[in-house]
Amino acid sequence: MGSAISLRLDFDGEHLRRLARQTKDAAQARRLLALASIYDGGSRSDAARLGNVTLQIVRDWVMRFNAHGPGGLMNGKAPGPKSRLNDRQRAALAQALERGPTPYLDGVVRWRLCDLVQWLWEEFRVSVSEQTLSREVRAMGYRKLASRPKHHAQDPQAIEEFKKNFPAAVAEIASGAAKGKRIEIWFQDEARVGQKNKITRRWARRGTRPSAPHDQRTRSAYIFGAICPKLGKAAALIMPWCDTYAMTQHLAEISRHVAKDAHAVLIVDQAGWHMSNNLIVPENITILPLPPKSPELNPVENLWRFMRENWLSNRVFKSYDDIVAHCCNAWRKLENQPWRIMSIGRRAWANGF
The missing domain is CATH 3.30.420.10 (Ribonuclease H-like superfamily/Ribonuclease H)
Known part of the structure; x- marks a missing residue:
């Protein structure tokens, strides 16, 4: 195990206990009280017993607290798996969505998710499911909307x-x-x-x-x-x-x-x-x-x-x-x-x- 890391000096035990009373996040309150015991002179082992965790997890709490303050002790949303598309592929996908398919090349007159899955494979050899691709295009701000009528011979x-x-x-x-x-x-x-x-x-x-x-x-x-x-x-x-x-x-x-x-x-x-x-x-x-x-x-x-x-x-x-x-x-x-x-x-x- 690595050497002990000191807690930041702009807080003290009384301050953390006051924050623990005010927060509505039970997990954050437990971590604040554990770190407050260290400020009051307790050992890391005492903090681990108080938080019902291991010494390594207490070390992680200290590092998060030193980096981000009390907010760093709140549970964040799990990042999830890394996206299968990179920025270049997303930009190409956005261009394809904007211009629409070319019927004699793509074989369709409107993009479906299954068509876009095939297009990504042919262009980049990237294999994604329709569900994953749906999340990607929605995250890019696209939705399936009703088209407005447009005459083919109009003068813009x-x-x-x-x-x-x-x-x-x-x-x-x-x-x-x-x-x-x-x-x-x-x-x-x-x-x-x-x-x-x-x-x-x-x-x-x-x-x-x-x-x-x-x-x-x-x-x-x-x-x-x-x-x-x-x-x-x-x-x-x-x-x-x-x-x-x-x-x-x-x-x-x-x-x-x-x-x-x-x-x-x-x-x-x-x-x-x-x-x-x-x-x-x-x-x-x-x-x-x-x-x-x-x-x-x-x-x-x-x-x-x-x-x-x-x-x-x-x-x-x-x-x-x-x-x-x-x-x-x-x-x-x-x-x-x-x-x-x-x-x-x-x-x-x-x-x-």
């Missing part, structure tokens, strides 16, 4: 210019058609809901294949929906078709939801019925079109996903009237949750100026 520069110029466009409307009124920012879109309905993921026992009802009939209706994320307001109509007349009716509905002292800037995509010369636009609404092929700029797209996954999917609609009834019920649920509209619909580029 046009999207950035729209966001950049949006405050100026709103200011121009505020000084023109909306002069003297405050501005409300609204987003509008349509969703088709029909008997050939969606099915979603659901909880089931591992190894089983859960089922959900799925109809093959083709009756459908359209939800014309609009939201004001900043105020948590929403306005919708359920229509049997999607054309200029239906859009005119929806604009009238939105107009009724705009405050009397406000003017709405309604952001829409460039569908034909949104831009038609025959469209009747109320005086308290100005339509502002999005850049072509940029659905991710419209938060109503995310609302449709939420409504389908929670209220409209996994159903068999008996008739057109049944479709309308369920669509109305789903939209009323949304209207009664303004915090949901604010959370899903708010965009920094539209409301952060």
Whole structure:
């Protein structure tokens, strides 16, 4: 056994006993009392009997106490096994996750854990289990999230210019058609809901294949929906078709939801019925079109996903009237949750100026 190590001089026995009375960690209190007996002139053997440990463990306590003070006597979390990936491999894994797989090379269109396990073996000859790799990618800050729709032919520069110029466009409307009124920012879109309905993921026992009802009939209706994320307001109509007349009716509905002292800037995509010369636009609404092929700029797209996954999917609609009834019920649920509209619909580029 090595030579005795002296305790640090900035503590004494009375100080350690006082700390032992104050701590809520029983193991730390026992170690503090053992070291306090040494400060009071006791031997290391006395401290070992008091702590019910060996002399070597008392020596370890002394070294931890000298290095870190009383905090060094608390039980720390076990470090666990060393990671099988080094920093270079983690950086390469992060790049692979960011860029996604190349279908003709990797054979898949999205990464699964089993695919990443194979990729690590082919690239670095490192063998890891799916469970270990799951912990690694989660520790790196990655989660499996739902993708936003993105058109393959969109112009990224046009999207950035729209966001950049949006405050100026709103200011121009505020000084023109909306002069003297405050501005409300609204987003509008349509969703088709029909008997050939969606099915979603659901909880089931591992190894089983859960089922959900799925109809093959083709009756459908359209939800014309609009939201004001900043105020948590929403306005919708359920229509049997999607054309200029239906859009005119929806604009009238939105107009009724705009405050009397406000003017709405309604952001829409460039569908034909949104831009038609025959469209009747109320005086308290100005339509502002999005850049072509940029659905991710419209938060109503995310609302449709939420409504389908929670209220409209996994159903068999008996008739057109049944479709309308369920669509109305789903939209009323949304209207009664303004915090949901604010959370899903708010965009920094539209409301952060």
